[in-house]
Amino acid sequence: MSKTLFPFFLLFFGFVKSQNITVDDTYTPAQLVQDVLVNNGCIQISNVSVSGGNFSNGENSFGYFNANGSALPFAEGVLLTTGKLSSAVGPNSNFSDDGTGMNWTGDSDLNTALGLSNTFNATVLEFDFISNTSQISFEYIFASEQYLSNPSPNQCSYTDGFAFLLKPVGGSSYQNLAVIPGTTTPVRVNTVRGNGTICPPANETYFDAFNTGNYPTSFDGQTKILTAEAAVTPGILYHIKLVIADEGNARYDSGIFLRAGSFIATKNLGPNRLIATGNPLCPSEILTVDATEIGATSYQWFENGIAIPGATNPTYTINHTGDFSVDITINANCTLTGSIQIEAAPTLNINQDLYVQCDTNFDGLDTFNLAAIQNTLFTSLPTGFQIAFFDSPTSTTPLATNFTTSIPYQQIIYARVTNIQNCYGNIPVTLKVNIFDKVFTTESVSLCSGNSITLSAPLGYTAYTWNTSPILNTSSILITAAGSYTVTITDANGCTNTKTFLVTSSEAATIIEVLVNDFEENLTAQIHVQGNGDYEYALDGGLFQTNPIFNLAEPGEYQITVNDRNGCGLSSISFFALSYPKFFTPNGDGFNERWRIENLDKKGLENSRIYIFDRYGKLLQQILASGDGWNGLYNGQMMPSSDYWFVMELTNGRTVKGHFSLKR
Known part of the structure; x- marks a missing residue:
């Protein structure tokens, strides 16, 4: 371990000033216990003994200390150390590391209490006592050079041991009073330590500080003020043993500071009722505190240090916050004190549930x-x-x-x-x-080119917000462009839902052409359109269909109507389907007298040529499509009933072949 020494010139010019404790190792064991540690008439002391290091210069490892106006929390008391008493005196730039190589042994009772086997340099103060009351306590601070401010990892487990061992005289086992409050864990360097070093903190509530160079003792750190207490039976002889020792080796001294006059007989009034400990006085709760003590001659209750008029009974009723105490007089030389701290839990007012x-x-x-x-x-x-x-x-x-x-x-x-x-x-x-009371589905809407349309959200709600730019807050909006429009709808409970309109642009169809497979056995027409719409088709005023192909029963003139299913209009066109007659009857009755292909002129084919042959391939007649057709004569003679063939050379370059019947 190393400590930082202050430069001489700082000390010389007085820039750093501090008071250090003083010590005195000339007190007898009886004086240390009777006059310093106890000093009250409620406890009778006997059989005092003390043991410690046998230093060659006659110094002791125990004795009296005085704070000497320094920052040490105790004004005076008894100090037990694992080194020379004088080595405990500050400043903290001193290093207390005494007792090596002098055959200074440990303590078997301490080993048993802490489960150790390797203690050294034990200092022991022990005595017998009889208490007039059922509770004893005293205050102490544990300090040690092993509270290193800059330890190496292997030093985190270093810890000296001490114990305050109590048992009835003649009893077989000790009770250790030097434990972390509310536990059975002994107070040691590695069980009470603050953070700020590489060593893990432990029970930080009870750790005071790592000390700097101007601290009034030589120890590198110490606990806060702790209280050792125990229940005893009045009138019974007890033995107490206060012992501290180095563990593992004789290095790095430790010390126990015992507050003067703090070894007292007290009255236990029960646990403090504090918010921090989770047991405050509940709203409307009334607590009756019982200080009854056998042999008591009088009682006086205090609130916040002020005597309560008329509060002289063994019990006192409390219903509010405060520090309460009681003085219990046993005899002229013995007055017990009991105290209890009360915090009241406030009434919780519900703001919103x-x-x-x-x-x-x-x-x-x-x-x-x-x-x-x-x-x-x-x-x-x-x-x-x-x-x-x-x-x-x-x-x-x-x-x-x-x-x-x-x-x-x-x-x-x-x-x-x-x-x-x-x-x-x-x-x-x-x-x-x-x-929200309704689920909205996405709605598809068509907008005819060049027009506008109104999108309407469901009515009956409190607010509407559209995703338009700028944002609109009406239940309906007028739009002129295709797109996705979403409205957020808010109901009376503040809940929202959205409805989306998918608006697509539409228009009446432009008919590009009607393709007819003229002169085929099964006539069909296929309509080709152009436009941004959803179209359906009807032939000669019939039912609409989505298929643009129609079967035609016979040649002739037809009308196609194209409807935009989005309501953007109708388009119509007439067309002709061409075919040839399958027979003719030139019998003089005035009906079907000539074989002729109709409506070729409707498609600009009127100049086409037609050649008629008999069954043997003999050319009988050549006619123009625009003429009157064939009357069934060949060289002025009536041709017999039979099948005849034709070849038609269309002006569009297509050649059509077929046959027909002449019937008489």
Whole structure:
């Protein structure tokens, strides 16, 4: 271990000034116990002994100390160390590391109490006593050079041992009073340590500080003031042994500072009722404190150090915050003191216990932020109060901060103050989930080119917000362009839902052409259109169909109508389907007298040529498509009933061949 020495010139010019403790090792053991440590008439002391290091210069490892106006919390008292008493004197730039190589042994009772086997340099102060009351206590500070401010990792486990061992005289085993309050853990360097070094902190509440060079003792750190206490039987002879020793080796001294006059007989009035310890006085609770002590001749109660008039009974009733104490007179030489600190838990005023949210997936369930709810649950939550939420009054498992309800629409959970015992119980909190009353489907809308259209959201809601630029807040809007339009709809509960309109542009069709397979056995017409619409087709006023191909029963003139199913208009066109007659009857009755192909001129084919042959391939007649056709004569002679063939050379370059019948 190393310490930083202050430069001489600082000391010389007085820039650093501090007071150090003083020590005196000339006190007899009886004086240390009777006159310094005890010094009251409620405890009778006997059989005092002390042992420690046998230093060659006659110095002791125990004795009296005085704070000498320094920062040490105790004004005076008894000091037991594992080195020379004088080595404990500050400043902290000194290094207390005595007792090596002098055969200074440890202590077997300390080993047993702490489960050790390797203690050295034990200093022991022990005595017998009889108490007039049922409670004894004394105050102490543990200090050590092993509270290193800059340790290496292997030094984190270094720790000296000490114990305050108590048993009835003749008893078989000791009770160790030097423990962390509320536990059985012995107070040591590695069980009470602050943070700030590489060694892990432990029970920081009870650690005071790592000391700087101007501290009034030589020790590198110490605990806060701790109290050792025990219940005893009045009139019974007890033995107490105060022992401290180095562990592992004789290096790095430690010390126990015992406050002068602190070994007293006290009256235990029960645990303090504090918010910090979770047991304050609950609202409307009345606490009766009983100080009854056998042999007492009088009682006087105090509140905050001031005597309470008329409060002279063994019991006192408390219903509010304060520091209460009682003086119990046993005899002229013995007055006991008992004290209890009371804090009252405040009344918690509920600010809000109903929380409402809107569901977005229509199942009546939603996730609530319980941390945010905690902040608004009470009008004001006292500092240090810890709130948790549970799904039932008997549950012991807190709910997650982001809690998803499991009961649709409304669920009650329970808030509890978890660090205050038995004051508030379960506080019901209602989580309500509202849902929007309707599911909206996406609606497809057509907009005719050059026109406008009104998009209308469902009516009966409180607010509307469209995703337009600028944003519109009406239930309906007029649009002139295709696109996706979404309106956010808010209901009376503040819940929202959205409806989307997919607007597509549409227009009446432009008919490009009608393709007919003229002169085929099965006549068809296929309509070709152009336009940004959704079209259907009808032939000669018939039913509309989505297929643009029609079967034609016979040649002739037809009309096609094309309708935009989005309502943007109709388009129509007439066309001709061409075919040839399958027979003719030149019998003089005036009907079907000539074989002729009609309507060729409607398609600009009137100049086409037609050649007629008999069954043997003999050319009988050549005619123009625009002429009157064939009358069934060849060289003025009537041709017989039979099948005849033709070849038609169309002016569009196509050649059509077929046959027909002549019937008489």
